[in-house]
Amino acid sequence: xxxxxxxxxxxxxxxxxxxxxxNDRPSLLPETIVxxxxxxxxxxxxxxxxxxxxILNTPHDIGIELISDPIQAYxxxxxxxxxxxxxxxxxxxxxxxxxxxxxxxxxxxxxxxxYEASAAAGIPIITCLDCHFAGDHISKLQGILNGSSNYxxxxxxxxxxxxxxxxxxxxxxxxxxxxxxxxxxxSDVSSKLTILSLxxxxxxxxxxxxxxxxxxxxxxxxxxxxxxxxxxxKLIATVQRSQDGLSMYILPxxxxxxDPLFLVENEYNAAKVTSHNLGEQFFQGKGAGSLPTGASxxxxxxxxxxxxAYSYDKLQGAKIKREKPLTASLEVIVSADTxxxxxxxxxxxxxxxxxxxxxSICTLATEDLIKHLPAIxxxxxxxxxxxxxxxxxxxxxxxxxxxxxxxx
Amino acid sequence: xxxxxxxxxxxxxxxxxxxxxxNDRPSLLPETIVxxxxxxxxxxxxxxxxxxxxILNTPHDIGIELISDPIQAYxxxxxxxxxxxxxxxxxxxxxxxxxxxxxxxxxxxxxxxxYEASAAAGIPIITCLDCHFAGDHISKLQGILNGSSNYxxxxxxxxxxxxxxxxxxxxxxxxxxxxxxxxxxxSDVSSKLTILSLxxxxxxxxxxxxxxxxxxxxxxxxxxxxxxxxxxxKLIATVQRSQDGLSMYILPxxxxxxDPLFLVENEYNAAKVTSHNLGEQFFQGKGAGSLPTGASxxxxxxxxxxxxAYSYDKLQGAKIKREKPLTASLEVIVSADTxxxxxxxxxxxxxxxxxxxxxSICTLATEDLIKHLPAIxxxxxxxxxxxxxxxxxxxxxxxxxxxxxxxx
Ligand SMILES: NC(=O)c1ccc[n+]([C@@H]2O[C@H](COP(=O)([O-])OP(=O)(O)OC[C@H]3O[C@@H](n4cnc5c(N)ncnc54)[C@H](OP(=O)(O)O)[C@@H]3O)[C@@H](O)[C@H]2O)c1
Ligand SMILES: NC(=O)c1ccc[n+]([C@@H]2O[C@H](COP(=O)([O-])OP(=O)(O)OC[C@H]3O[C@@H](n4cnc5c(N)ncnc54)[C@H](OP(=O)(O)O)[C@@H]3O)[C@@H](O)[C@H]2O)c1
Numbered sequence: 001x002x003x004x005x006x007x008x009x010x011x012x013x014x015x016x017x018x019x020x021x022x023n024d025r026p027s028l029l030p031e032t033i034v035x036x037x038x039x040x041x042x043x044x045x046x047x048x049x050x051x052x053x054x055i056l057n058t059p060h061d062i063g064i065e066l067i068s069d070p071i072q073a074y075x076x077x078x079x080x081x082x083x084x085x086x087x088x089x090x091x092x093x094x095x096x097x098x099x100x101x102x103x104x105x106x107x108x109x110x111x112x113x114x115y116e117a118s119a120a121a122g123i124p125i126i127t128c129l130d131c132h133f134a135g136d137h138i139s140k141l142q143g144i145l146n147g148s149s150n151y152x153x154x155x156x157x158x159x160x161x162x163x164x165x166x167x168x169x170x171x172x173x174x175x176x177x178x179x180x181x182x183x184x185x186x187s188d189v190s191s192k193l194t195i196l197s198l199x200x201x202x203x204x205x206x207x208x209x210x211x212x213x214x215x216x217x218x219x220x221x222x223x224x225x226x227x228x229x230x231x232x233x234k235l236i237a238t239v240q241r242s243q244d245g246l247s248m249y250i251l252p253x254x255x256x257x258x259d260p261l262f263l264v265e266n267e268y269n270a271a272k273v274t275s276h277n278l279g280e281q282f283f284q285g286k287g288a289g290s291l292p293t294g295a296s297x298x299x300x301x302x303x304x305x306x307x308x309a310y311s312y313d314k315l316q317g318a319k320i321k322r323e324k325p326l327t328a329s330l331e332v333i334v335s336a337d338t339x340x341x342x343x344x345x346x347x348x349x350x351x352x353x354x355x356x357x358x359x360s361i362c363t364l365a366t367e368d369l370i371k372h373l374p375a376i377x378x379x380x381x382x383x384x385x386x387x388x389x390x391x392x393x394x395x396x397x398x399x400x401x402x403x404x405x406x407x408x
Numbered sequence: 409x410x411x412x413x414x415x416x417x418x419x420x421x422x423x424x425x426x427x428x429x430x431n432d433r434p435s436l437l438p439e440t441i442v443x444x445x446x447x448x449x450x451x452x453x454x455x456x457x458x459x460x461x462x463i464l465n466t467p468h469d470i471g472i473e474l475i476s477d478p479i480q481a482y483x484x485x486x487x488x489x490x491x492x493x494x495x496x497x498x499x500x501x502x503x504x505x506x507x508x509x510x511x512x513x514x515x516x517x518x519x520x521x522x523y524e525a526s527a528a529a530g531i532p533i534i535t536c537l538d539c540h541f542a543g544d545h546i547s548k549l550q551g552i553l554n555g556s557s558n559y560x561x562x563x564x565x566x567x568x569x570x571x572x573x574x575x576x577x578x579x580x581x582x583x584x585x586x587x588x589x590x591x592x593x594x595s596d597v598s599s600k601l602t603i604l605s606l607x608x609x610x611x612x613x614x615x616x617x618x619x620x621x622x623x624x625x626x627x628x629x630x631x632x633x634x635x636x637x638x639x640x641x642k643l644i645a646t647v648q649r650s651q652d653g654l655s656m657y658i659l660p661x662x663x664x665x666x667d668p669l670f671l672v673e674n675e676y677n678a679a680k681v682t683s684h685n686l687g688e689q690f691f692q693g694k695g696a697g698s699l700p701t702g703a704s705x706x707x708x709x710x711x712x713x714x715x716x717a718y719s720y721d722k723l724q725g726a727k728i729k730r731e732k733p734l735t736a737s738l739e740v741i742v743s744a745d746t747x748x749x750x751x752x753x754x755x756x757x758x759x760x761x762x763x764x765x766x767x768s769i770c771t772l773a774t775e776d777l778i779k780h781l782p783a784i785x786x787x788x789x790x791x792x793x794x795x796x797x798x799x800x801x802x803x804x805x806x807x808x809x810x811x812x813x814x815x816x
Contacts, residue, residue: 016685020543020544020685021543023543024542024543025543028543116540122685122686122687122689123689124536124539124540127535127536127539127540128532128535128536131532131535131707131710131711131716132524132532132535132703132704132707133703133707134432134706134707134709134710135428135429135431135432135433135436135703135706135710136428136703257671258671260668260671260692262671263665263666263667263668263670263671268688276699277424277428277530277699277700277702277703277706278530278693278694278699278700278703279530279693279694279700280676280692280693280694281530281531281691281692281693282690282691282692282693283689283690283691283692284668284688284689284690284691285686285687285688285689285690286686286687286688291684291685291686292685292686292687294685295540295541295542295543295544295685295686296540298542298543299539299540299541299542301542302539302542302543302719302721303539306716306719307715308539308714308716311710311714313710
């Protein structure tokens, strides 16, 4: 049986999938490739189309959507599903926004939609959540879900680079998007967390509801402080289940050396899943890049051909409802250049001065943090979660000793 | 659609599966349970059968084989496959010995056989190898595949226990088999490695061909030496691919702190897979126990019902051939109570004396090690692989300094 495959997008990921198919099974190469820019110079002589109808209105069996634009992507993917096609997408922004509608289309028209590459690129975390936790009750999921942020943090810790130099290096190495703010502000992590939560907990929390702070305010003194405690800082996405729903938050967090997330360096991603039956499961792999991401797309393709579809068993057959996360109380270290920047955020908590910075260790509600995000952004306030790694008193002690630490 | 399920064996794993099904979907409980011992007191009032024909000669759709006896297990599983049934097994010894025949039965009679629980219990490593590495080229697989050996090593390193006390504790905690030699001599690791290699590389190396040394000779001085180097010792199973085939070996090995295997403690298992497209993927989870293992069985059951079957794509459609592993050269630390015990093994290498033991650091061929296994066993010779973690000179240095280390 041959499969007629249509591919939208021939960028980093599209070319990764193409290369893998070419070397493995040329019958899994796309018959049609649609891209956008007629004037772009191409380093290959493949025949490209600029008209989506060449896939949408032509009898293809499988559509693979790997474009950068989430709005067009939704158009393509929903059209394909309305024709009952098997569809593969890597578009986390689009999926996080539209999974409820897309699942309805899948059900109504009998097609299928797979999207392993959309969260943690090369790690088969969606498939594992979807088929290995059957009958299990997941209580917590934590992950490192942005390769470039993690690469940047590795440079801060291993090479004592400044944040801006680390961002530049990440771009040079091809780990950061052209506009690096999209990486360092954690915005693509929230899309991924929305997607993973649907599979892990059967609950749909739109990404704009999730407290999201990236690595953009991590300061050299934070790094020195963490090091003095034998800890690292990682950009950690957390979902925690309680009886009433899910609490979810993404922010830089301290990680101790007994936590498997401690060893996740450079462009690697990871996910740690705690469940009743399986205890703690941990997955680590490449979180970005042409071949790792293309490999997940290619695995989806072979699965789709075999008839594999996600079971969404945690939804228990119900329609997806949009929900809000619960408020969570987070133990955090807050620091900034001025005491004034801290005051509105921390309530009655004490402010300490060290290393020409102002610090407070306190417990803040995710809801309040979300309200203060504009001020946090404007005042470059650093917020680091303790993440259960260390007691508050030990941190205070270390902050006081920071005075004597030379910062390179 | 209801599925009529027959279950063989109602021990640790069978009861784990049963509990999960009962809480999740009672329609996935077995209709018939066959066990062996008529005189055993049962802590439950379930109706049990003692006659395999109650499953084999009665119309069931799915057979689950969770018995301790590999010979009977082969009988049951092959009978079920000959009736074209969907079959699930956790029996690593049986599978490692009979996968070639079982796959032929699967093909000939149209049934299917899943066995996620047989290797690394709760980790979905077989499914991931089978469907996430499509079109990829795996070059190396390393794993910690025996929970009780790993638990024992954790006790040696964290609590300075002697080997015999650690073994006792593992038994008390329920992590070791009644006859602990089966755990500590690594024999079940070789079964698992045979199974994993088939999925990762499409090659079948019977387990008795694999150099297998367990934790039974790890000595307190080995622990002290590793600690003095900032390393740990783990029982590592390795498969390495080269153009001519696979080299495979299982032995205690040094692991450095940047290796994700470094953090795998207690009853946890792990697998690290290096491939062309995905770089390094790492999986960690529980390697034994009623619920973790039952959870893998239950996940297999839900997959089997959806029609999922292993693709064995690395076999590329070929029939399984029995192969021998290639000889590999291993850098090792060899030590024993007498110089005479070392001499036949190490050839021209120098023998050092420290801490009332005799040591040599040398490169040995797996083939030669296999030949010397009886002498290694008889003389309680400790063999620890360097595993690329440290240079030989640093070890020598540390051995010499051991003299001055007090061993508790
Ligand atoms: N890069 C990664 O490591 C990675 C990892 C995980 C997920 N993803 C996701 O994968 C998707 C693709 O990412 P990428 O890195 O491959 O992007 P990219 O390198 O920027 O390539 C985007 C491709 O999409 C095409 N395109 C854009 N708009 C289009 C439209 N309206 N119609 C048809 N084609 C259009 C572009 O056409 P032209 O060639 O004509 O410009 C280009 O070929 C994104 O959703 C991204 O979030 C990427
Ligand atoms: N335990 C683990 O953590 C673990 C992990 C991974 C894989 N496994 C594998 O899973 C399988 C089961 O292990 P287990 O720990 O559950 O063993 P177990 O606790 O010893 O239970 C074995 C069960 O098999 C039954 N049985 C033995 N021989 C039989 C026969 N000929 N016909 C019918 N029933 C028979 C026994 O019957 P009675 O009740 O009458 O004695 C008992 O119910 C083994 O292959 C093991 O290697 C175990």
